[in-house]
Amino acid sequence: MSIPVQSEGSVATKGGVAPGETLLKVTGLQKHFPIKKGLLQRQVGAVHAVDGLDFEVKAGETLGVVGESGCGKSTMGRLITRLLEPTGGTVEFQGKDITHLGVSGMRPLRRDMQMIFQDPYSSLNPRHTIGTIVGAPFKLQGVSPEGGVRKEVQRLLEVVGLNPEHYNRYPHEFSGGQRQRIGIARALALNPKLVVADEPVSALDVSIQAQVVNLLDDLQQELGLTYVIIAHDLSVVRHVSDRIAVMYLGKIVELADRELLYKAPMHPYTKALMSAVPIPDPRRKNAKSDRILLTGDVPSPISPPSGCRFHTRCWKATQICTTTEPPLLELAPGQQVACHHPENFADQAPQDTVLLTAAKEAEKLLGETALQESAETSAAVAATLAEESAESAVEAGEPTEPAAESAPEAAEPTEPEAGSGEAK
Ligand SMILES: Nc1ncnc2c1ncn2[C@@H]1O[C@H](COP(=O)(O)OP(=O)(O)OP(=O)(O)O)[C@@H](O)[C@H]1O
Ligand code: SF4
Ligand SMILES: [Mg+2]
Numbered sequence: 001m002s003i004p005v006q007s008e009g010s011v012a013t014k015g016g017v018a019p020g021e022t023l024l025k026v027t028g029l030q031k032h033f034p035i036k037k038g039l040l041q042r043q044v045g046a047v048h049a050v051d052g053l054d055f056e057v058k059a060g061e062t063l064g065v066v067g068e069s070g071c072g073k074s075t076m077g078r079l080i081t082r083l084l085e086p087t088g089g090t091v092e093f094q095g096k097d098i099t100h101l102g103v104s105g106m107r108p109l110r111r112d113m114q115m116i117f118q119d120p121y122s123s124l125n126p127r128h129t130i131g132t133i134v135g136a137p138f139k140l141q142g143v144s145p146e147g148g149v150r151k152e153v154q155r156l157l158e159v160v161g162l163n164p165e166h167y168n169r170y171p172h173e174f175s176g177g178q179r180q181r182i183g184i185a186r187a188l189a190l191n192p193k194l195v196v197a198d199e200p201v202s203a204l205d206v207s208i209q210a211q212v213v214n215l216l217d218d219l220q221q222e223l224g225l226t227y228v229i230i231a232h233d234l235s236v237v238r239h240v241s242d243r244i245a246v247m248y249l250g251k252i253v254e255l256a257d258r259e260l261l262y263k264a265p266m267h268p269y270t271k272a273l274m275s276a277v278p279i280p281d282p283r284r285k286n287a288k289s290d291r292i293l294l295t296g297d298v299p300s301p302i303s304p305p306s307g308c309r310f311h312t313r314c315w316k317a318t319q320i321c322t323t324t325e326p327p328l329l330e331l332a333p334g335q336q337v338a339c340h341h342p343e344n345f346a347d348q349a350p351q352d353t354v355l356l357t358a359a360k361e362a363e364k365l366l367g368e369t370a371l372q373e374s375a376e377t378s379a380a381v382a383a384t385l386a387e388e389s390a391e392s393a394v395e396a397g398e399p400t401e402p403a404a405e406s407a408p409e410a411a412e413p414t415e416p417e418a419g420s421g422e423a424k
């Protein structure tokens with residue numbers, strides 16, 4: 001796709017952070033919404049919507065964020081764009097701490113970080129024309145594009161694949177996909193560096209979703225944008241993300257390069273999410289379902305479970321999972337995981353622990369195929385990792401001893417196989 005050239009000097013200049021350098025850094029980010037009751041509005045508790053996130057977004061990359069409804073994705077998006085005030089932790093943008101900047105402090109930064117909202121029906125004012133909506137950021141920021149706002153808005157409409165002559169039309173005259181394009185045009189108006197797209201296609205028909213995702217991808221290539229794209233399932237972010245963060249109950253449970261995440265997910269929750277992504281393979285048309293069905297409801301973020309928050313639904317949960325929270329550790333290059341008994345990797349628990357009864361029940365819900373596949377993938381990936389480390393040791397001229405030592409250890413079956421034996 002060819003993007004019409006931006007009129008010279010029209011918007012804030014890019015720069016500051018070179019591609020690959022850290023644009024956004026989040027440390028221990030928290031948002032607890034207070035729950036108040038009674039006449040005196042005393043605080044009786046808090047919704048732990050976001051509960052300690054650590055991640056970085058590099059300039060020019062796309063970070064996909066996935067997780068079930070209510071896990072805190074939108075809250076995270078609003079915190080990093082500072083539409084919400086964090087309860088704890090820090091947000092750094094271009095090396096500057098912006099955690100507690102006020103409205104005036106944030107104003108110049110608003111040009112650099114924009115948000116695309118989930119619902120293209122409610123996020124556009126029905127009483128304003130498209131020209132007014134897309135041109136609003138210029139007015140708010142007091143920016144006068146060269147050639148005038150109208151010319152620049154028409155250019156932006158063209159950029160997102162809309163007819164510039166529709167400048168005077170109203171939102172109701174557009175389809176859902178077109179409205180989302182209008183939202184994208186508005187977000188791009190001030191030539192931002194970071195765009196946080198909160199479920200940009202979930203309100204759209206499947207046929208239109210791909211078009212909008214491809215548009216975002218094209219715009220990134222042409223304009224050098226950095227994205228955080230939020231979605232509730234992996235299929236949306238699959239093709240556009242460089243890295244993917246999987247969230248569960250306000251925490252990141254796995255953060256990995258896209259390829260690694262799809263090839264060998266390590267967190268059981270990621271594996272469950274992954275199994276819900278349909279694979280368009282005609283050979284598997286009549287195959288038995290191998291979806292991992294998670295038991296139980298998502299626990300309340302008001303009183304999240306102790307230890308690992310996923311333990312109430314995890315088929316691999318052991319005693320340690322109920323008491324000790326697993327830290328997010330880099331278990332493989334480019335793959336951080338918070339789990340005591342990760343898939344495709346040696347067990348992280350300090351000693352043998354007993355599979356919980358709830359986990360045994362959850363396990364029964366796993367399709368036979370899923371268990372078989374889990375066993376095969378674990379063994380295959382462990383073998384590949386061992387092979388690769390042996391090869392790299394040879395290439396580096398190192399003695400092959402350590403790799404050979406690690407191979408049997410890595411090839412050991414991981415917990416689910418052991419667990420499944422116990423449970424039967
Ligand atoms: N302003 C608020 N006041 C109180 N609780 C809130 C507020 N905003 C969000 N929450 C709660 O915080 C939790 C996380 O909400 P959030 O909207 O971030 O989830 P989400 O992952 O974006 O969900 P969805 O996929 O449904 O959009 C939910 O339990 C929600 O009810
Ligand atoms: S194995 Fe334990 S630590 Fe890992 S996801 Fe399951 S409950 Fe959490
Ligand atoms: Mg949301």
